[in-house]
Amino acid sequence: MPATLMNERDLEFLLYELFDSEGLITRERYQDHDRQTFNEVINTAKTIAEKHFLPIRQKLDTEQPTFDGTKVHIVPELKTAISAVIESGIGSATADYDLGGMQVPPIIASAAGAFLSVAGGVGMGYNMLTTANANLLQAHGSDELIDTWVKPMREGRFMGTMAMTEPGSGSGLGDLITKAVKGDDGTYRISGNKIYISGGDHDLSENIVHLVLARIQGAPKGVKGISLFVVPKFLLNDDGSIGEDNEVALAGLFHKMGGRAQTSTALSFGEKNGSVGYLVGEENCGLKYMFHMMNEARIMVGTGAAVIAVAGYQYSVDYAKNRPQGRLPSCKDPLSPMVNIIEHADVKRMLLAQKAYAEGAMALVLYGTQLSDDEHTADTEELRQHAHTLLDFLTPIIKTWPSEYGH
């Protein structure tokens, strides 16, 4: 049954009637855009979603990634689909022009991304993590780190992860024990085990840029002794080409209940000599930097949940309009035609609940996304600060409410 991916009328309502996204074009950053270019971005995403992701959606779910001891195998069509996203420019649509982006407002990119995540499940998760990783490095990394790692990630040649969780340290990151030892050349040697690292290994890109939280020898206990490192899967030669293996070994893949297109990995760092790690920012400030990525990721999590809720609602409505079953309590005539279930009051109650949750959640995440834009591009410093205050406060709700009520 061909249910539409998203409710396009509702997206239009949220973007242009509720949040006045069209007004954004008066901001300098968006001066080359107008409603038409916004819609082109959304339509491009929709086309790729329908052409490349939707046909493999079920396959991505039933054929989980496998590890043969040397290499990870993922449904090969995923790479084609992701390449289509990267080539279209949608993957880094919000980035600056000089970094290969299109300077599209995040709220528009989010609406476009909705089609891709409904059609591709978490197949798009690889790109999202990469973008968030690159954004963190751009905000907190040295020029050298940015030149070396951010560019190839924006181009889609490298992909990124966030490697925080350890077997003994999940919610309480203060207890993590992955070790970093400073070498004479200013780089560090990283060793330890990480688990649940999404996109931690795969064959979708030339290299994988792990952002790893670790504790430098002698650092204080707790969250104040955590530093952040870039630890690539492969080191780079001086000319930027792929060099030596950096001792980031895949210990195994986890098999997941859902979101199966994205590998969930146990990684072992530096079992022999230590993996080479490049410090991001200053020592012992790692968690603060990671929060840059986590806050962004939390909005993405809420968005992912809201989008799934909308998709489920859409599908259910479509189904209910086409499924004949039973008759209303007032009808006693067995010869009368059955009604479609959407006529039953209790079905309407359930669909109303879905609509109220899904469209409420979608409004919330788009509001949050707009705040994340306003804090950088609103007209005055005061408005930017105001947006920052609101977003910072609302992040736990934007992350959690759609996640808890989105199903």
Next chain:
Amino acid sequence: MGGHGYINEHPVEMFYRDNRLNPIHEGTTGIQSLDLLTRKVPMNKMQGYKATLHEIVKTLDEAKHYSSLQPMTEQLSEALATLSTTTEAVLTAMATKNIDLALSNSVKYLELFGHVIIAWLWLKQSIVATKALAEKPHQADVHFYQGKLQAAQYFYRFELPEINVWSKLLTQTDSTSFDMQPEWF
């Protein structure tokens, strides 16, 4: 969808499984709720909290111009008052009682706040829909906006009242979970 939603010939069971991760990664719901109460609410003399409430009040002021939205407006005003008294009670408990006890129902606080925020966004959507309907749009849009108003009404009548249950647990610093002992399970 009945049984048809339970089988993998339709994608909704996959949607359900896909979403199950979201309350877990990037900070579980429990962790988020503690972050909200211990950091976000008190931070900078409650600046974020106050700014958020102020946004809601702005929408309430706007909604007063539409008589058909009166019931929702009144209900959201009451919900806002409930949120305020609950917040005050929880912060007081955090300052004066055993902090572990005072925070033991933090997820209910996050849910309460979340419901108020979603109710606010539904009121905002209802204002837009009411204005649009007054312009006599074409038939498909009439249906669309009526659907918005009906979903908003559903949220206000079926969902929003839940906050009163949560508020009671929070203001009374209910100790059911806190008092439970590992050995009693």
